Amino acid sequence: MINWANFISQCFNGLVLGALLALISSGLTIIYGTLGVLNLAHGAMFMLGGYAGWLAYTYTGSFIAAVFAGAIFVMIVGVVVERVIIRHFYHRPHEDQLLVTFGLGIVFVEAVRFFFGSLSKAVPPPPPLVGITSLGFMFYPTYRLALLGIVTVALLALYLMLYRTRIGMIVRAGIEDAVMVDSLGIDVYKVFMLVFGIGAMAAGFAGIVNAPVVSIAPDVGEAILVQTFVVVVIGGVGSFPGAVLGGLIAGEIISITSMFNPGYSYVMLFVAMTLVLVLRPYGLLGTAGRE
């Protein structure tokens, strides 16, 4: 099955998968980079975005309403969680932060399971994006093609927000040195709240735009969380460009390996992560000392 048509198909496949991983990872990495909190509830927030969007879709029948609902609901959840819980953990050991976000993730997942059950829920793509499209070398689901565009636009928006706005400049400064930002008279805790909200929103947005591809269930974020961590480690903790690069690399590794032996797809992903950790411990685009 190793032929050019399949190789190109898998490369393209990896691009789509990688773009999605990049979006989710970018949320995780800016939260960690700015707040120093490794958010183990990030997968649950991905899931919450899917469910909020599904609910909105059920009531409105509009995919666009679903996307807005998914993203905004999870941003609100992120802000509330940061205000009520996370901010009490900024000065506590990393172990405590891991435990509290891990626990939050369980609470979110089980709450959704309690209210909506374990059966998966499907969110259909908008009618113009249903079906398959011929790319010449392969047929590809039209919505997945659109997903590549949607995610690219979302990543671009995040980039512009981080690199072309004043608030983005403060966030990036916070990633480099939060104490210095605080010393300059900027209310760093408000920035933290905003960053947590934006990071969560990225996960929520990814959760709902991915729902037409992978139907949602309470555990949908669990596997994504693991892959997202690998992406962040490969790209460099706290680096937005690193998350994008790491996502694309991870997507390609998973897809191309599967062409030779699908059983080794995820093995190769972890091999790549190990290699990066050995050769460049702070990730491909990470900065030494940023943790």
Added chain:
Amino acid sequence: MSREDQTPGGVSRRGLLWTGAGLVGGALLPAVVRPAFAVGDYPPIGTFPAGSQGDTVNIGAAVPHTGTYAVQGEDELKGWQLAVEHINNGDPLLKKIAPKVTKGLLGKKVNLLSADSAAKPNQAVQEMQTFINQSKIVLMTGSTSSAVAVALNKFAQREKILYVTGISGSNDTTGKDCVRYGFRQNFYGETAANAIGPVLVKQFGKNRKAAFMTPDYTYGHTVTQSVNDYLSKNAGWTMVTNQVSPLGTQDFSQYLTNIANSGAEFLINVNWGRDAVLSIQQAKQFGILPKMTLVVPYQIPFLAKETGPELTAGVYAATDFWWTLEDKYPLAKEFVDAFYKKYNYRPEWGANNAYMSFAIWARMVSGAGTFYPPDVIRQYEKGETFPSTVGDVHFRKEDHQLVRPVVIVRGKKPSDMKNKEDYWEVLEVVPGEPLMQKPDAFGCNLGDYT
């Protein structure tokens, strides 16, 4: 007594013969009939007698509430809960399977403890260890993954506590990983292959090309091998690709891309639980379905409900139970009615399998008259035929596998469904005995009783 019967010693000839026969018989007795222990005379083993000394006996179930098999696990748990309720109430349905059950089992209330295994073997074993330590469970159950079933099999043998599998279709469970303390109610993957294979060949002919999707653990590998062996040896089918994916895969795009480029005519999907739902939904997204014909060798509870009947219409599958068997078997009707009354939906085969596994255990314990595990095992090994929700069945003593029919179903079109749960049409109920390979075909060696 006549005079001729008297011996010189004053003992009658008949008396002497009886005495001699008694002595010879007595000498042989240990070999053929075990001594009848009074309660308290049995040597301790596993959690016996501590687990059955009070007025309640505990059963431990490590069942997935989370993860890829959560939906199936929840259904399965309901089957066990209903069975426990029926045992404790002496329900007429249960008494038809286990006539010696009164209210409770041997005068004791049965209590079911359950914990989330997430379909992970290590987690399941740890939970069972906790149940043993804290609650002295007399029976273990709970698998929706054969990896868990195999792990609990070995754990049961080590701890000398009975284990009845939940859902487990791997050939290894009562094959190379069989144990004296483990029993399986649902059939081998090999049996499913032998049942559905002829149907596929009859329907689709010879020399076809098939792509397989296989979950990467014991169930997936053994079922894929059994189905492929049958189709290739008997009808010249070719496996053009086998896409092996880890349990819990969410995005099957890379696997489906390989399948789309494989030239296959059939997609034989061995994935199970949520993996099956997602891989089938995504195969549709990629246009693989309906271009290729989907086959599900081992049916998955709730598959049609989750994917929608449009995707399962015309799909052939082998299954343990489908609720419309109520038209054929009176016990099936009683079971479906009782389940529906309690849970407000019609049971899938996981729930049926769970109910039957406990009902059979209750039959064996009440038949043995004790919870002493070796005696209960011997009761199973008698191989008695007894009624079930799919007709008469019996256990094979050599591999502790239930010999039971396999139900072949085909997915209904939405327009043919008579109600919202009428997803499958029962095509055939294939008798189990002719489908079964020899007990030692997969290397079963049961091990010791004590």
